[in-house]
Amino acid sequence: MAVVWVKLLRTAAIVAVLGLLYLLAIQKHAERDSQREAPVELTAACAEKLQAYALSASEVYRSPYLHKTTGRVSELSGYSEADIRAIQRGCNIVDDTQGQLAKQGARERWNATRFSRSTHTSCDHCHQSLGDKQDSAGNRIVGSNGLGASWVMADMYDRFTGLLLPYEMRQMQCFINSSNGFKPNAADDLLRDITAYSRFLSAALDLKIGHRYPEQGMEEIPASATLRRGDDYVRGAHLYREKCAACHGVQGFGTVVDGKVLYPALAGPESFSLDSRMHFGRVNTVMAGFICRNMPLGQEGSLANQDCRDIAYYISTLPRPAGDRQGPLVAAWQQLMMGVMPPLTRYAESLGRSDTPHAIP
Amino acid sequence: MIAIPSALPRLLHPLRRNLVIGMTLAVVTLPQAIAFSTTLAGLPPHFGIYAAIWGVLFTAMLNPSRVFSGGPNTTMSAAIGVTLLPIAPPFGADYLGYALTLILLAGLIQLLFVLIRPLGRMLDLINEPVINGLICGIGLFLIFKSLTSFAGLPINTQVDWPLWIAWQSLLAVLEIGNMYAIQIGLITLITSLVFRQFEALRNWAILFGVCAGTAYSEYLNATVGLQNTLIEQIANLSSMGWVLPSIPLFDQEAMSDIITILPGAVTLALLGLFQTVAAMRRMNRKVGGYTDSRKGIFADAVSNCVLPFLSSMPTCASFNRMWLVHSLGGQSRWTSAASALVLLLMVLFLAPLIAIIPMPAMAAVIMLLGANMINWGDIKPHFRDRRETVVFLASFLSVLFLDLFGAVVVGSILAIGYSKWEQAHPNLSVRGKVLKVRGNIYYGSLPVIEATYHRVLEREGEVVLDFSECYYIDREGIRWLAAAKAEQKAILSDRRRTPDRRQGDRRNAADKRRQKGRRTGKPDRRQRSEF
Structure with missing residues (x-):
């Protein structure tokens, strides 16, 4: 007899949980519907x-x-x-x-x-x-x-x-x-x-379906669009310091004021992942094209093709999150790098200046 | 003329019983086969059905075990889906071709396990905690995986294996799921759950559930209309025949993709073999008797090499169905063969009925089977031993945090590590200056023994090493014992009465020479209790 009761109670409990989930679903659907109707x-x-x-x-x-x-x-x-x-x-x-x-x-x-x-x-x-x-x-x-x-x-x-x-x-x-x-x-x-x-x-904009328009996608800058001196992230680092760091920060962490993002992060945990096509190591033409077309704000088009590729290369060397498909090992490594590299870089840079003490800030 | 009527019932009786059990098995298998192929593998339903026909038939013919039952399998179907979703859109022509290639590759890899004997032997190292951890993890995953089809939402074409991504589909169900689909799924789920509580109807519960879900879906079609409910149904199967030949895809252009699915093929092969070996082992122990698991591997490998040419999913042992056959009293391979034939007839004549089964009902079936895979009764014994607990949890978590391939690799490493760990830690007991070793003395366990040996040596200045209960000493162990003896600090003690009990009467040439007394100058070391 006790077995029957246990079975009955267990079944009733499962059915009750499913019923509750169903009620929750009805409520969530109603919420969505009201939001769809709201001005x-x-x-x-x-x-x-x-x-x-x-x-x-x-x-x-x-x-x-x-x-x-x-x-x-x-x-x-x-x-x-x-x-x-x-x-x-x-x-x-x-x-x-x-x-x-x-x-x-x-x-x-x-x-x-x-x-x-x-x-x-x-x-x-x-x-x-x-x-x-x-x-x-x-x-x-x-x-x-x-x-x-x-x-x-x-x-x-x-x-x-x-x-x-x-x-x-x-x-x-x-x-x-x-x-x-x-x-x-x-x-x-x-x-x-x-x-x-x-x-x-x-x-x-009166665009026709199936047509390829020039504004679609990023304009890419392949190595063949430069003088082919080779991409150089050291040159890129200098250019970054000069042209980008004022807004995006020296470490590329972006600028946030009062909880509102003024300039987005290019590196670190808040930025795009290693799997992104913006990542120079994955597709090395897209980020460069984006920089040449859109950056720095107000002086668009002022950078040479090679400069854009160098900056993109440099940005891709900064630590950023791994893509989900790259597995837990890469993810753990990138997480470690995102924690370790910024203070290390700050310390290394402080070594070059005579007026700052040799300490991790 | 007179003998035939009396002999006929005696001949027919087991045949009839096999037929009845086979019918039950077919009824249990059919909804599973359809659900596996459509919601897990992303293949049309006939793939699962042919696996339940030809897969079962081939394994029944090739595997001498009397209760073995093959057929489509949840884990393998999920592995197909997970491997191929990034390669091609499901249900498309390319996808089917890749699926057949994947199955053939898996079959060939399984064939390697038959041909290379040590490889097949390695499968015996997969212990219960590892396999139960994998099964529990996959069961939990199946529940999350089927949530989207449960709510009639489009399946995501990229793989979301890790649990922290999969749980988001629960929120999607609650917020944007198709309410009609959710109702159908819930009715299927609850009907099956209720029927499961009655012992007599337990095996038929899923069928009742699917029937209830289909009936409600038909009611919705009549009142609301399919164009408004937007419920997906199993496609029409009326074109299905006895055999549907197919050829795996091995195009020049497909080669790069085929290389990328190779890890998937290894996963598929290993998952199938793990389950076959584990199910045969468990079944042997429950039923009594013994069938070599190598024969099971052979049956699986050959079947999986043939099945992709019959547009079928791969086969492996199903413990649940084997247990069902056994509990119904099936005692010959004809039971499985009968189920295959019954299923074939059912499909040939009931195709229009199968076509109207709604997909949410199939998803509910997967959820039920996923929940069944997490069986507390199987898991509980693992928590009594710390080592087993660790292995079980690691295997369980690796399914949730890695992908299937990673989980299989971790599972194999764990299993081998577990067995080695077991051997490398002999039981050592110290009483005064007597150090007693129970277990192996070999290169792996020597460091453990040495540590205790030197501790006792420092304390007592002399050690009596008692290895009466050692059952294996390798060359390195013998050298170490000889060195310890040579240092004059250790007394080796073997308190076994007979010179060598394990050897029995077998003597090699050297023993015989010794016994003849040719080397009387030196005492025979084996004759002494201490040397």
Whole structure:
């Protein structure tokens, strides 16, 4: 008889736990639904961008950008209120992935921080000007990582892996490598909203599906684009000190003021991982291209190709987290290096100056 | 004419019993086979079903064990999925080709274990704590792995093996899961759980669960519509026949990918062999009797070399199904063969019914089997011994923190280390100046013995080394004993009565010469109790 009771109790306990999980799921779903319906508070940059592209609920969407640049008028199918909220949320995520500008913090960004080990990462660090970088005349800049141009190239074969990559998977790679994090599920609102925003950008810029536009991806600088003196991280270190250290810090740890990231980390635990294509040791053309196009802020294009490669090389020698695929040994080693190298470097540098005591600060 | 009617029932009776047990086995295997191939391996359901037909049939023919039952296996299916997901999108043509190649490679690697005898012998070193640790870890992982299909979410195409990444899918289920899918999964889960509590229905519980889940899914289809529920179902199997020939992919372009899946093939081969050897060992002990595990390895290896040409998943022993066959009273290899035939007939005639099984129900089946793999009754004995506890926990954690390949490697190293550790620590007891050694004296254990020996020597100035209970002394050990003896500080004592009990009456030529007294000048050292 006792056996029967034990069995009954055990089964009842398991069923109760499953029931509780089900109730929790209902509650979480309701929470998500309410957040999908809630009006979106735009960040300043997003408000400006979306207003410039005349995003509003209507039957037909006419792109002001196309009218301004070519004088033509396009008529695309318009957006519903729900579409607009998705686009707005997507833009917010691109601008402020960590939710530092939001009232409710990361919750308003679909908990994007859950998928990122780095507390600095934001999409617009690499996809600058909210994934839509233009010069003063409104021309899209070559190799500027445009999100709209990327969306029309979605579901194409990946250049590096040769895999057919849906747009969601491309975003997952950003989360895994560039933010040294985890991948959200392909059906997550986080990815859907970023997709909605990217798709809206492609409509606003009148980009055609399947076309390759010059602003898609990073413009790469291979060794053949230099005088082929060879890449040199010592030269890179000098240039870094001169051109980059003021914002990104001598150790490349970035600048954070009042909990808000002003300049992101290029090394250390808050930066991208060894598996990222920004890492010079993995793909040695991408970071250099990014630096030449976008850095230093306000003096873009002032660096020579060889300088960019040298700086990228130097940055890649700084310790950073290992990628998840590299296994626990590499991860442990990188963790050790991130702990040991910065004070060691500081100490070594203090040796060269006569006015500082020889001690680890 | 008169003899036949009386002899026929006697002949038919075991046949009928085999058929009934075979039918039960087929019914138990079918949902598992479909679930393994679709939710774990990323292969169409016929791969699992053919493994449950041809895999079972081949191993039954090749393996002389009377209760052996092969067929598709959770761990191996998970290994296929984990290896191939980064290479190609699941269910695609490339993926199938790579899967067949992977299985063939695994079969060939297993064949090496048959051909190279010491390699096969190494598998016997895999002890219970290691295998139980692997099984528990994989069971826990299967629960997390099937969460996404449980909630009707798209499976992630990159591998998320480590647990700290996999748990995020639980949050995804709670927040964005398809509620219809979750309902179907829960109904399957709870029905199976309830039916499991009744002893008579225990083996059929999963089938009842799948039936309940499918019935609810059909109800949803009728009321809400499949276009609104968006529930994924098993594809139509009506094109399935007796045999579906297939050829592994060995293209020039595929070679780089095939090289990258080699560690996966090793993992697959080892996981299969670990389980076959462990299951045969456990089954031999439970049932009584003995079947050489080498024959099991041979049966597995040959089957796995043939199966990729029949579009089937790999096979290895399933302890649960073997136990089921035994507890139902199956006593011949015909039971497994009958189950294969019954399954084939079922699939040929019930294909339209199988096609409407919803995927969340399959995921629920995987969760149940994953939970079954974590069996407290099997684990508890390991916590009584500190050494076994350490080995078990290390093996368990290595599954959760490394990938499958890493876990298998760690498991093998642990197993070998465990057996060596056992030998290298003889039981030493000191009483006064008598040092008694129980165990081996060999190069590995000498440092341990020497440490105690010198401690006693310093204290007492003289040691009596009693190795009456030593059962193995290697050359290095003999040299050390001789050196200790030569220093005049140690007295070697062997209190065994007979000159050498282990040798019995066997004498070699030197012994015979000694006995004949040719070397009377020197005393025969073996005849003395102390030398």
